[in-house]
Amino acid sequence: MLEGLTLSVEEGEFLALMGPSGSGKSTLLNLIAAIDHAESGTIRVGGVDITSLNDRELSRWRATHVGFIFQFYNLIPVLSAQENVELPLILTNLSKKERLLHATAALRVVNLLDRARHYPSQLSGGQQQRVAIARAIVTDPTIIVADEPTGDLDRHSAKDILELMTILNAQHGKTIIMVTHDPRAAETAHIIRNFDKGVLTGCIENQHAALKT
Amino acid sequence: MFLLKLILRNSLRHKLRTVLTMLAVAVAVLAFGMLRCMVDAWYAGVDAAAANRLIARNAISLNFFLPLSYKEKIRQVEGVAGVAYGNWFGGIYIDEKNFFANFAMDMKSFLGLYPEFQLAGSQKKALLTDRKGAVVGEKLAKRFGWKIGDTVTLRGTIFPGNWDFTIRAIYKGRDKNIDETQFIFHWDYLNEKLKTMNAAKGADSIGWYIIAVAKPELAAEVAQRVDKLFKNSMAETLTETEKAFQMSFVSMTETILTAVQLVSFLVIFIILAVVANTMAMTARERIREYSVFRSLGFEPLYIFMMIAGESVFITIVGGGIAIACTFPAVKGFGDYMSAYLPVFNVSLETIALDAVISLAVGLLASIIPLWYTLKIRIADGLRAIA
Numbered sequence: 001m002l003e004g005l006t007l008s009v010e011e012g013e014f015l016a017l018m019g020p021s022g023s024g025k026s027t028l029l030n031l032i033a034a035i036d037h038a039e040s041g042t043i044r045v046g047g048v049d050i051t052s053l054n055d056r057e058l059s060r061w062r063a064t065h066v067g068f069i070f071q072f073y074n075l076i077p078v079l080s081a082q083e084n085v086e087l088p089l090i091l092t093n094l095s096k097k098e099r100l101l102h103a104t105a106a107l108r109v110v111n112l113l114d115r116a117r118h119y120p121s122q123l124s125g126g127q128q129q130r131v132a133i134a135r136a137i138v139t140d141p142t143i144i145v146a147d148e149p150t151g152d153l154d155r156h157s158a159k160d161i162l163e164l165m166t167i168l169n170a171q172h173g174k175t176i177i178m179v180t181h182d183p184r185a186a187e188t189a190h191i192i193r194n195f196d197k198g199v200l201t202g203c204i205e206n207q208h209a210a211l212k213t
Numbered sequence: 214m215f216l217l218k219l220i221l222r223n224s225l226r227h228k229l230r231t232v233l234t235m236l237a238v239a240v241a242v243l244a245f246g247m248l249r250c251m252v253d254a255w256y257a258g259v260d261a262a263a264a265n266r267l268i269a270r271n272a273i274s275l276n277f278f279l280p281l282s283y284k285e286k287i288r289q290v291e292g293v294a295g296v297a298y299g300n301w302f303g304g305i306y307i308d309e310k311n312f313f314a315n316f317a318m319d320m321k322s323f324l325g326l327y328p329e330f331q332l333a334g335s336q337k338k339a340l341l342t343d344r345k346g347a348v349v350g351e352k353l354a355k356r357f358g359w360k361i362g363d364t365v366t367l368r369g370t371i372f373p374g375n376w377d378f379t380i381r382a383i384y385k386g387r388d389k390n391i392d393e394t395q396f397i398f399h400w401d402y403l404n405e406k407l408k409t410m411n412a413a414k415g416a417d418s419i420g421w422y423i424i425a426v427a428k429p430e431l432a433a434e435v436a437q438r439v440d441k442l443f444k445n446s447m448a449e450t451l452t453e454t455e456k457a458f459q460m461s462f463v464s465m466t467e468t469i470l471t472a473v474q475l476v477s478f479l480v481i482f483i484i485l486a487v488v489a490n491t492m493a494m495t496a497r498e499r500i501r502e503y504s505v506f507r508s509l510g511f512e513p514l515y516i517f518m519m520i521a522g523e524s525v526f527i528t529i530v531g532g533g534i535a536i537a538c539t540f541p542a543v544k545g546f547g548d549y550m551s552a553y554l555p556v557f558n559v560s561l562e563t564i565a566l567d568a569v570i571s572l573a574v575g576l577l578a579s580i581i582p583l584w585y586t587l588k589i590r591i592a593d594g595l596r597a598i599a
Contacts (some may be wrong), residue, residue: 027592035508035591056512063510070595074505078222083215088509090215135509 002028002198005041009143014169014176016186019195025179026147028195032177033066033145034058046142063091067136067174069165071148073128075120075135081127082107082116085134092139106134109172110164126157133164137174144168146178150185162188216515220522223499231527234491238531238574239538241484242567246539247546248477249563255463255470257556261390262455264429265294266326267436269422270458272449275301278418279448281404286442287422292435295425297322299400300418304367304376306357312552313353315367315396317403320348326425329387336361336382344402346381350393352551354383367396372407372415394555424452481570488578492524496582503586504594517583524582525575532571536564 002024009015017025030036031043034050043050045065053061068074075084085103094102107113110130120128129149136144146165150158166188168174178189186192187206194202224231253260269287271277281298288296299318305311321341324330332340332348339361340346349359359365363380378398386393407416426435436452443450453461463470496503503516539559547557589597 030592033508035595037590059507059510059512061510062508066508068505068508070505074501074595076219076502076505078219078226086215087506091510096214 002031005198005200007193007200009175009177011046011175012169012173013191014166014189015178016189016192017177017179017195018181018183018186018192019201021181023195024198025195027198029145029147029177029179032143033068034062063088064139065142067139067141067144069129069132069136069144069146069149071151073120073125073132073152075128075131077120080117080119081112081123081131081134084120084131085138087135088139102138103134106138107131109137109168110134124157125153126160129153129157129161130164133161133168137168137172141174143175143177146176146180148180148182149178150180150182158182158185216518216522219519220526223495223519224523224526227495230491230494234488234527235531235534237487238484238528238571239534241480241487242532242535242571243538243542244480245477245570246535246559246563246567247542248473248480249566250539250543250557250559251554252470252473252477253560253563254554254557255466257390257392258459259456259463261329261388261392261556262459263329264432264454264456265426266455267424267426267432267439267452268455268458269424269436269439269450269452270420272440272451275420277448278415278420279422279450281417281419283419283422283443283448283450287424287439290435290438290442292427292431292438293424294427295322295326297326297423297425298419298421299323299423300403300415300420302367302372302376302398302403303370304396305370306365306367311357313356313394313396314392314555315398317400318397319400320397323397323423326423329391330384331387332382332384340381343379343381344399344405345377345379347378347396347398348382348384349380349396350555351383351385352393352555353396354380356394356551359383365396372403374406374410376403376406389558390556392555394551421458422450423455481574485574485577488524488528488574489581491527492520492578492582493585495523496520496586500586500589500594500597504589504591504597507591508595513583513587516586517579520583520586521576521579524579525572528571528575528578529568532567535571536567539564539567 017028019025027036031038032045038051041051048061050058050061076087079087082103085106086099089099089102104113104116107116110133112127112130112134115123115127123131149165150161153161162185165176169176178185180186190206192204192206193200271279284296284298287293297319299316302315302317304315306313324337340348347365359380361380361383365378365380367376367378369376384393404416424435424439426432432454439452440450506516543557543559547554550557
């Protein structure tokens with residue numbers, strides 16, 4: 001349950017939401033990404049009040065404006081890496097050839113072009129998460145929401161993923177909102193907001209991360 | 214294209230489950246098709262009936278005869294184009310299990326009124342000139358290995374004694390619904406032999422008259438005229454269209470037919486439940502994937518097409534296997550049961566029904582899984598563990 005919460009995220013910002021389990025951080029992320037409905041209040045993303053959109057409009061809005069990175073990657077097992085990345089583009093007017101070009105570009109960004117034809121079961125956890133990141137950026141969304149993106153990875157893979165997210169934010173200007181338990185992961189963000197029992201309890205501006213970018 | 218690829222790959226994720234479900238659908242649709250063929254076989258006589266033929270029988274029952282003298286009177290009735298007559302003989306060939314329909318008919322008139330019984334000109338000539346000659350259907354001849362010139366003895370049950378016949382002709386049906394298992398011989402032979410017997414019981418008696426009407430649209434009027442002609446006589450007639458006459462036999466077994474039809478639809482209901490269960494299991498396992506699709510912006514219609522597509526793919530392949538198997542199965546069953554179901558064919562209607570049912574089962578079976586998938590909030594679905 002989130003109550004009396006006000007949060008602003010600037011364009012191009014990398015925000016980490018931290019807090020204990022059940023604190024409401026994932027709920028907030030779901031509301032921002034429009035995969036859950038707020039009972040009251042307003043959520044504005046890029047000037048659009050998403051709380052006023054109906055289900056159909058929300059589907060279209062998500063397709064255009066949100067890139068998802070999940071803890072368990074959530075790739076479609078029957079699709080190859082390239083097809084998984086291509087998936088959000090099915091909803092666009094792009095031709096098959098254009099879709100392939102976009103997917104290839106996204107896989108190049110995550111440095112997985114050589115694994116394009118591999119299926120998720122043939123990839124390591126870190127590689128799967130990189131495919132998920134490629135899928136998240138392929139539509140050039142307004143925001144990227146990441147729910148515990150390193151939660152299922154070993155330290156080395158987690159480091160790679162965090163570096164990749166930093167690059168996306170710094171070099172591609174992507175606005176990233178990340179939920180994490182991991183303080184090391186949070187350190188890559190510009191701003192760290194702490195959550196407890198549905199209330200924002202603190203805000204840390206990570207100068208080190210900001211300087212790095 | 215992407216959707217089709219997705220449907221195909223999803224369908225083959227659990228190969229064993231998919232194959233078993235396809236086989237279950239195939240067996241059910243095959244059973245449905247066979248039962249439909251059985252119902253069609255029951256109505257074969259009705260379907261084969263001509264609109265321009267009437268049947269006149271004793272108004273009391275078919276077990277009572279009509280006098281031969283009615284023939285000329287009927288011929289005089291306005292609108293009548295031709296008259297033939299015959300008797301059910303009920304003979305047995307060697308053993309009772311070798312049952313087939315056998316009739317004594319006024320052969321020349323009969324063949325004139327039934328052009329759908331096709332026989333070679335030379336055979337017809339030989340048949341008409343041999344009083345002990347008989348014409349048999351091609352299937353019946355094949356069943357007992359009879360050839361032209363063979364002598365066949367039937368043991369009479371209604372008309373006692375052993376009756377020898379010579380096969381003079383073998384007919385083929387002009388249409389698929391013509392019964393090719395009948396044995397037909399000269400009524401004159403029966404009548405003359407009966408006259409030589411001591412009691413002469415049944416001589417000059419007719420089981421039914423077949424009346425050809427000049428115009429099919431006048432059939433009802435002609436029937437009324439015939440019945441009126443013999444009103445208050447010792448043997449009143451009941452004249453009806455050939456279709457109605459055949460239908461009266463079907464009506465006697467209507468309960469069995471209803472049961473067969475009920476069973477055929479029960480089979481479909483069971484397979485619907487089986488496929489729905491398979492698809493429900495599938496949807497439950499993939500709830501997180503469907504939620505991923507929805508989170509990426511795919512609308513419920515796309516999810517429906519994924520689930521329904523997979524379901525329809527399974528049922529259509531199963532239905533296709535069933536349809537492919539229906540033809541040899543019907544042929545085998547038809548040959549085996551030719552004594553009881555002389556016309557056992559697969560109609561286009563049955564094939565179309567098989568296909569429609571396969572499609573409908575596929576679509577219906579996807580409704581519950583779809584409802585289950587869409588009622589779950591995306592955020593909850595993403596947390597779901599299969």
